[in-house]
Amino acid sequence: MESHLHYPTDKPVIDLAAIVAAVNPERLANDLATVAKMGGRSDGGVARLALDDNDTRARLWLIEQASALGAKASVDAIGNVFLDVPGSDPALEPVVTGSHLDSQPAGGKYDGALGVLAGLEALRALKQAGFTPRRPLSLVSWTNEEGARFSPGTSGSAVFCGARSLDETRLVEDSDGVSLGSALDTCLAELDAAGVPRRPLATPMHAFLELHIEQGPIxxxxxxxxxxVEGIQGVSWFEVTVIGSANHAGTTPRAMRRDALEGACALATxxxxxxxxxxxxxxxxxxKFAVSPGSVNTIPDQVTFTIDLRHPEAATLKALEAEFNELAQQTWAGCKATLTSLSRVEPVAFPATLTALLDDTAHVLGITAPRLVSGAFHDSIHLANHCPTAMLFVPCRDGLSHHPDEHTELDDAVAGTQLLAASLASLTR
Amino acid sequence: MESHLHYPTDKPVIDLAAIVAAVNPERLANDLATVAKMGGRSDGGVARLALDDNDTRARLWLIEQASALGAKASVDAIGNVFLDVPGSDPALEPVVTGSHLDSQPAGGKYDGALGVLAGLEALRALKQAGFTPRRPLSLVSWTNEEGARFSPGTSGSAVFCGARSLDETRLVEDSDGVSLGSALDTCLAELDAAGVPRRPLATPMHAFLELHIEQGPIxxxxxxxxxxVEGIQGVSWFEVTVIGSANHAGTTPRAMRRDALEGACALATxxxxxxxxxxxxxxxxxxKFAVSPGSVNTIPDQVTFTIDLRHPEAATLKALEAEFNELAQQTWAGCKATLTSLSRVEPVAFPATLTALLDDTAHVLGITAPRLVSGAFHDSIHLANHCPTAMLFVPCRDGLSHHPDEHTELDDAVAGTQLLAASLASLTR
Incomplete structure (x- = not known):
């Protein structure tokens, strides 16, 4: 097997064994428990909504960890917090890892937080193993990934990467009418008071790696x-409406019916x-699948249903969309159908060089790390347009996420952190 | 063609031509317009809810028509109004026709009222044509056929025929908490004040004929x-529940899904x-077809839908019910299904001798009168258990009923009335 890890002769060999050994399961478990208390729910879950007091407390806690790393904390205009570890060649672009600290209202301890805390533990392990990065190395926590309080999510990464404007993002309001901008200013004022300096948006990066729970069963x-993770699926959402004719269920012969539900079932199939x-x-x-008028003895005259279609390859997604459009133009049980696009996100394929480096590092560490594609969105979807980006997934029990029972075994979290730390070492040296 | 009309030599030949000629379209149209004003809606429809003031006014109006027929009006304990024309042999059981005067809240001019007014016009035409019935001949208006104010409907015919108890029926309340018994007592007090005598329930009948709008397109x-009409379909209502497993639409492979909507579409098909x-x-x-949780990006874990199944033959209905039960026991897209009976009414087949008499009378009159089966319920479903019963349908535009735009052409109403009058003559002579 050809190795994708290249070791130029002028670079020192990395002591991967020392790095792996320095990843401390207890320290990681403690950090997970500490952060889970910020917005902890009585059912064991977490409610740490973007830019609420708990989310600000979690930022401040993360910033406190900087000194032990020899890192400098800073925050940008959308509230993304960075801990920057200097490299031996400060002229080089940094390698960055991280995820997000906000959760769903009835969320779990791992979605987002594990990626930040695994990154923190990886940086600690690298330092402890005596590894000195040539490139600067940064940990980041992105603002409002979930979109649960302020919709849409991935605000921090989208604004950082220039995918959305800061001004428009600040105008988004939560269900109480509080704008993201106003909540952000409250948070930033606390960070200002703690002496955290501001940093610019869109700073260049050599590479970005994000560790996250899978949120799926694979x-x-x-x-x-x-x-x-070799990429993030593209997503196409549609609304389909099938129009028939309402009539009496008891008196209308089959030959005279245009039953919207019959048509919708046939088209859906x-x-x-x-x-x-x-x-x-x-x-x-x-x-979603709504039937009108919804009476036991009336033939339905309208059905409206949604389609959530995902595929990692842009060409396949496009071909399926075209096929769906063609099918919707046919007549279904005598009914006309219309298909409307609700939203669309192109697939992202992470660079093969970066995923190969992760494969090879896993191989060297003796960790079995199969390839998979992310079915959910992540901040990495924006980072992929900013710099070479890839992700590591760790399993979550029963594929469950966005739920208080969300759980990842510590052994898996540790294996993911070891692979992350070793990969960061390869990328920064 | 063999005739089913038997003319014993000791009976006079009926002058059908005179009877048909005596049916007066203008009089029928006037009656329809007069009764439509009692509860008339500004949109041209009718809101004459069972036992409301308009329904009582319509009863009193009907009773006023008795004298011109040489008939005696009476009312029974459930409010059914009868106009009884004496026969030359008072010992014989009467032939009865009629329908109901109550309407839906946004109903039309014809559903129910046409059957009463066609019966009234038929009795007038028979008298005008000089026809003297051997059997007594009665016109009836049944109480609360629609069930719109007091559910279930067909109260008057059900109580008259002994299918439901008077006491229990009186306890049924409308949406304002007014009991049927209380509304009935108010109505009966007005009829008492007008000097209308009471009559017993369940009086024997030689035959019952009901004319009604089809409420279908045939x-x-x-x-x-x-x-x-050769019968009334049996009806079987079911509720079907399909149970799958909710999961993330983006991360769950097809092979690991138990999609309740996929299962429900397959089972429905x-x-x-x-x-x-x-x-x-x-x-x-x-x-009805309800999908849970009903989120665009969540695989449905439950679908509940209803089935309205009708057939004129008891054996076929039963066989289909058995087949449905077997299908529900299979696994559908990995999901379990349950099928529960919600309600069930056995089909009614009207006696062949009576429908043949209607066929033959139509043939003699030169009226094309195809056979059909009623898909909707009628008071006749109870009368069929009380005496030989049959129905005549007249068309309604676009099959529309229970709607202000409900419409029957006067020519069709007149043809129906002519056939009704001639058939009543055959049955009573």
Missing amino acids: LEREGAAVGV ALREAARDSEDRVRFTIG | LEREGAAVGV ALREAARDSEDRVRFTIG
Whole structure:
């Protein structure tokens, strides 16, 4: 097997064994427990909504960890917190890792927080192992990834990478009418008071690595502690409306019916069949399905349903969209259908050089880390347009996330942190 | 063609031409307009709810028409109004026709009222044509057929025929908490004040004939002015629940899904196919269909839908019910299903001798009157257990009923009334 890890002769060999040994399970577990208390729920879950008091406390706690790393903390105009460890060559662009500290209202301890805390532990382990990075090395916590309080999410990474404007993002309001800008200013004032300096947006990066829980069942099914994420699926949301004719269920012969529910079931089945692939890579879901008028003895005259279609490859996604459009133009049980696009996000493929480096590092460490594609969004979707980006996933029990019962085994979190630390060493040396 | 009309030599030949000629379109149109004003809506529809002031006014108006017929008016304990024309042999059981005067809240001028007013016009025409019935001949208006104010409907015919108890029926309340018994007592007090005598329930009948609008599209499609109803479909209502497993739409592979909507669509399609008959006599409708949790990016974990299944033959209905039960026991897209009976009414087949008499009378009158089966309920469903019963349908525009735009052409109403009058003459002589 050809190695993708290149060791130029003028660079020192990394002592991976020392780095791996320096990853401290107890320290990681303590950090997870500490952060989970900020917004902790009585059911064991976490409610740390973006830019609320708990989210600010979590930022301040993270900033306190900087000194032990020999790092400098700073915050940008959208509230993203960075801990910057200097490299031996300060002229080089930094390698960055991190995730987000905000949670869903009934969220868990791991979604987001694990990526920040694994990054923190990786930086500690690198320091403890005596590793001196040539490139600067940064830890980041992005603002409002979840979008639970302020929708849409991934605000911090989107504004940092220039995908959204800061001004427009500040105008977004929560359900109480509080703007993101106002909540952000409150948070930033606390950080100002703590002496945390500001930093510019869109600073260049050599690479970005994000560790996150999978939020799906694949790693658990495969018994793997870590997965190498090769990209994020593209998502296309549609609304389909099927129009028939309402009539008396008892008196209207079948030949005279235009039953919108019969048409909708037939079209839904045809769409599902069109999306069926032997590789099981297409994700096709009809989640909403509303029937009108909704009376036991009246033939339905209208059905409206949604499609959530995902695929990691842009060409396949586009081909399926075209096929769906063609199917919707046919007549279904005598009914007309219309298909409207609700939203669309292009797939992201992480650079092969970076995923190969993760593969090889896992191989060297003896960690089985299968490839997989992310079905959910992450801050990395924006970072991928900013610099070479990749992700590591660790399993979560029953694929469950956005739930108080969300759980990742410590052994898996540690294996992910070890792979992250070793990969950061390779990228920064 | 063998005639089913038997003319014993000791009976006079009926002058059908005189009876038909005596049916007066203008008089029928005037009656329809007069009664439509009692509870008339500004949109042209009718809101004459059972036992409200308008319904009582309509009763009193009907009772006023008795003297011109040489009939005696009376009312029974559930408020059914009878106009009794004496026969030359008072020992014989009467032949009865009629329908109901109550309407839906946003109802039309014809549903129910036409059957009463066509019966009234038929009795007038028989008298005007000099026809003297051997059997007594009665016109009836049944209380609360619609069930719109007091549910369930067909109260008057059900209590009269002994299918429901008077006491329990009196306890039913409307949405304002007014009991049927209390509203009935108010109505009966007005009739008492007008000197209308009481009559017993469950009095024997030789035959019952009800004329009604079709509430379906068949006669209009066939261009027929009248139809001979050979029975009322049996109805079986079911609720089907399909249980799957909720999961993230983006991260759950197809092979690991148990999608309740996929299962429900497949089961719904299989049930629909099982109900498909080449004769187009089965009526199969899924009218309600609720999906949980109903989020675009969550795989549904539960779908609950209803089935409205109708067929004129008890054996076929039963066989389909058994087949539905078997289908529900299978696994659908990995999901379990349950099928629960919500309600069930056995089909009614009207006696062949009576429907043949209607066929033959139509033939003699030169009226094309195809056979059909009622898809909706009528008071006749109870009368069929009390005496030989049959129905005549007249078309309604676009099959529309329970709607202000409900409409029957006067020519069709007149043809129906002519056939009704001639048939009553045959039955009573």
